[in-house]
Amino acid sequence: MRGVPARVKALPLALALPLALALALAATVLAGPGQDQASAANRTTSPSWNLKLAIRYFPSAGNHSQYDTVLALGRTAWFFGGSNFSGHGVPEVEQRSGGKWHQSVLPSGLRTWITGASAISPDDIWAATYLGGTVLSWNGSKWVREPGGRWNDNARFTGIVAFSPKNVWLFGSKSRGSAGAGTWHRSGTTWTEVRGAAAGIYKASAVSATDMWAIGEAKGTVSALLRYRGTTWSRVTPAALAGFTYSYVLALGASSVWVAGSVDGTPELGHYDGRGWTASTMPSSTPASGMCRDGRGGLWAVANSGLGPSSVYDRSAGGKWTAVPVYRSSANEVLSCALVPGTTAAWGAGKSSVDVQNGSAAAAYGYGNVP
DSSP, X not given: OOOOOOOOOOOOHHHHSOSSOOOOOSOXXXXXXXXXSSOTTTSOXXXXXXXXXXXXXXXXXXXXXXXXXXXXXXXXXXXXXXXXETTEEEEEEEEEETTEEEEOOOOTTOOSOEEEEEEEEXXXXXXXXXXXXXXXXXXXXXXXXXXXXXXXXXXXXXXXXXXXXXXXXXXXXXXXXXXXXXXXXXXXXXXXXXXXXXGGEEEEEEEETTEEEEEEEETTEEEEEEEEOSSOEEEEOOGGGTXXXXXXXXXXXXXXXXXXXXXXXXXXXXXXXXXXXXXXXXXXXXXXXXXXXOXXXXXXXXXXXXXXXXXXXXXXXXXXXXXXXXXXXXXXXXXXXXXXXXXXXXXXXXXXXXXXXXXXXXXXXXXXXXX
16 A cells, blocks of 8 residues: 655656766775675674775765666676766776675776666677667677667667667667767677657566566656567566656566666555556655665665665565664765675675765765675
């Protein structure tokens, strides 16, 4: 059942991204390889999301860097984001493997930040930058710039889903205006723009190459739910999700798809069980901007208000909610998460700052015994 509206307006996820991230200068590593910055004295007595690494801290006011996306592939984790100074962005990628941190060397000339990443295998990872739609691939030893499509240098992309080097989807919600890139599909080595209902897609999540779910824009808000069944994208309008403004989508299987968002300002989740949709409220004051499995049959939901101590919310398999604190202060935020396969541990990508007026640093967080 839905609760009393909290009147907290839901914003498109892109608005939660920084408009300016800070330029890659010399890194200040707050926690060295294999070490946790959070000491035993600073940890809460209950399980929490603890700071594992913070890099690229900029003391000047208004300078920022952060990680927006994390992939957990076995015992290796990848963190994607960027840094920026005076509006000139630089993408950043950090890898955690063998208990150590490794900064990736990316092709030169890239700008803004990485807005999405998708893994086909540990040695075949794809990513896209926000502006210009630069597509990158990891071949197991280095990052390579892939040939682009016929989009312009200022095109904006907000998501990517890859199934093979010859089957990759890019999303950029063309209804955002001239800067929106729309939806593009790579078949073989050729990119083709996909028009119609797909043009407004903002983010997508896949069950398989022939079964995907997406959220997209309609009439200026992210209020469209779409499904791909192997040939075309079609809009879906479940009665249980009437009035939804979407903020995230996560497809876990053919009979388990989750969407986050709000209705009349009340944060909610929607769930598809293979037959139909149901909706329920969240205990947060803002809609979830990220979700991942918790390894116990439930979900982690990331929902930062920015107004107080930050928490990541766990929804158990039975529907019980628990707010789990993020290490130390409200200046530390988890922005996305990924379960370590086969465990109940999870990685979180986000930002950290000792003094939020002095900027922020890209930060990695861990819940439980992350490798």
